[in-house]
Amino acid sequence: MIYDAIVVGGGPSGATAAEDLARSGHTVAMIDRAGRIKPCGGAIPPRLIQDFFIPDEQLVAKITTARMISPTKRKVDIPIENGFVGMVDREHFDEFLRDRAALAGADRLTGTFTKITRDDAGTHVHYRDKAKGDEKVLTGKIVIGADGARSNVARAEVEGGDKIPYVIAYHEIIESPGPRGDYHPDRCDVIYDGSISPDFYGWVFPHGHSASVGMGSLVKDVDLKRATAALRVASGLDDCKTIRKEGAPIPLKPLDRWDNGRDVVLAGDAAGVVAPSSGEGIYYAMVGGRVAATAAAACLQSGRVKDLQLARKLFMREHKQVFKVLGAMQNAYYKSDERRERFVTLCHDIDVQRLTFEAYMNKKLVKARPLAHIKIGIKNLAHLTGIVSATRA
Structure with a gap:
């Protein structure tokens, strides 16, 4: 044949x-x-669910909040308005x-x-x-x-x-205990901290009865398992049963x-x-x-x-323009903890939150609010040049 x-x-x-x-x-x-x-953290946006006809039973959790955590452990909670992010295993x-x-x-x-x-x-x-x-x-x-x-x-x-080029990602799927410590089953945590990953980030993503805890890095001498263990301790999940461990390159x-x-x-x-x-x-x-x-x-x-x-x-x-913008953001903010601190501070801005999640949920750069784009551009420039403090919203 x-x-x-x-x-x-x-x-x-x-x-x-x-x-x-x-x-x-x-x-x-x-x-x-x-x-x-x-x-894989397992997050899928509404557009994927719609475009590829994913049935509800494939979603192990529905996330309504994303939390950004800075190197100094400052937390910014971003509500997901008018919907949710689906999680799959x-x-x-x-x-x-x-x-x-x-x-x-x-x-x-x-x-x-x-x-x-x-x-x-x-x-x-x-x-x-x-x-x-x-x-x-x-x-x-x-x-x-x-x-x-x-x-x-x-x-x-x-x-x-x-x-x-690629980063090496590693995560551990663990049994999820429900709300405890800094962990909540309705929230995805993204950790921007050089002690976890010097050039990427760590994550704690709920999967219903389980959770994905992991990180990624291009730096060869980073101990992925040790960094993931630190994430589990910080989230109060270090004593949870490990179901499986996986590692792979991400382009x-x-x-x-x-x-x-x-x-x-x-x-x-x-x-x-x-x-x-x-x-x-x-x-x-x-x-x-x-x-x-x-x-x-x-x-x-x-x-x-x-x-x-x-x-x-x-x-x-x-998708070229989205990739271009995200690439520029990574190059600008993932270079040091001082830059990561500024990035999390920028996430306090309500316009940043709305435009970011509108783009994520619909997979398009939002063009309907030009004044918001100008405002974000000015704040972005101020943070990158150090005009404003890294801890000021």
């Missing part, structure tokens, strides 16, 4: 691409390494998406990608079958690489795919190219689509899977390999 598309990776990106292509009538195979769970959410792709008609296979070869018969994807341990081969017309931040497909097939920047100009297109973490500053990845991964499926379908219909470029073009058309 020659598949229209072979999807390598069954996370949110790969599963979305496989489902979209299968629903549009294409023959699809999806190869996934079963059992791998990516470390990747162990179950990813499996739900893979099952849905299979129900749509994708052939689901369990194994580890090894290589791509080509001959007159087509493009061949080699993988090692998990159950039998032997190598198997699939033949297809298009390959979608959705195999994570250190993508083997990207490394082998796409220019620049072996040079993507920092979208690749300049997502296709090989022939028969491969990348999606999700493999293409580098994690939002700067926030590290948000689930929504952008699923959008990445959708645009990869759109590009693959266009290429299959037209026979023009340049149509594979549509994936990156469609994604950047809608």
Whole structure:
């Protein structure tokens, strides 16, 4: 059998691409390494829930407040107006998406990608079958690489795919005791503290009966497990039972190219689509899977390999500016504890809170309040130049 598309990776990106292509009538195979769970806070915005038809039973918690914590332990609580942020547990959410792709008609296979070869018969994807341990081969017309931040497909097939920068994220899923100490099951805590992460942040995110406690860093000598242990102590969760521990790379920047100009297109973490500053990845991964499926379908219909470029073009058309703004914010405020202190102070501003969450919930930069943008710009400049105190709102 020659598949229209072979999807390598069954996370949110790969599963979305496989489902979209299968629903549009294409023959699809999806190869996934079963059992791998990516470390992730698990937050998904309302737009993801709506655009990708996520049922309510997949939400393990509904968050109504976000708390920013500065290096000096100052706390800023930001209410989530007119809605909530949904929380999912990747162990179950990813499996739900893979099952849905299979129900749509994708052939689901369990194994580890090894290589791509080509001959007159087509493009061949080699993988090692998990159950039998032997190598198997699939033949297809298009390959979608959705195999994570250190993508083997990207490394082998796409220019620049072996040079993507990333942070290492680590978290522990623990049993959640309900409200205690500084922990509350209806609130996400984001900790901006160089003693936890010198270049990123730590988090404590409720998952209903469990919670995700973790952090990320690009600095190689940071002890991720020690920093996470400190987070648990600070939140009063150090004595909670640990359910599982996970670590993985998270990309920092979208690749300049997502296709090989022939028969491969990348999606999700493999293409580098994690939002700067926030590290948000689930929504952008699923959008990445959708645009990869759109590009693959266009290429299959037209026979023009340049149509594979549509994936990156469609994604950047809608999200480039958001990534640019978030990248500038990370570069400005994550460099030192003094800058992180100023960032948390800036979050006191009601306009900052509203515009930030409107952008997060709807995935668009809000343009309806120009005076608010001017006010925020002035405050931002004042903090970056040190005109105002780091502890003044």
